[in-house]
Amino acid sequence: MEDLLDNYEHVEHKVARITELEHRGDFIVHEVMHLLIHTLIVPLDSEDIERLISALDDAIDKIEATAVRMVIFQIEAPTERAAPARPSDPQRRQRVASSDAEPAR
Secondary structure (H helix, E strand, C coil): CHHHHHCCCCHHHHHHHHHHHHHHHHHHHHHHHHHHHHCCCCCCCHHHHHHHHHHHHHHHHHHHHHHHHHHHCCCCCCCCCCCCCCCCCHHHHHHHHHHHHCCCC
C-alpha cells in the first residue's frame, strides 16, 4: 500500500499484488488456527494468538479493500493526507496533523 500511495502508477498491477498478498495472509491465518487446534502446548495463550491473528487479518483485509476501491472509483491520485508521512518530512506530517484537527466542513 505504501508503494501504491508513494508511486501512484501501474495501479491495477499493484492492487492485484496487494490482493494476492491478502489471499496469502488468509492462508496463513487458516494455518495458524489449524496449528492452534492441533498443538498441545503453545508459547502464548491460545486466545491471545487468536485475537492477534484476527486483528492482523482484519488490517490486511482493510488495506486490500481500500486498494481495490481506488481502482473501482478510478482515483487519479491519492490526496496528500492519504500518502504516508515519512520521518524525513516533518512539514508534511505537521500539515496532515493540523488538517486532522480542523473541523469537518
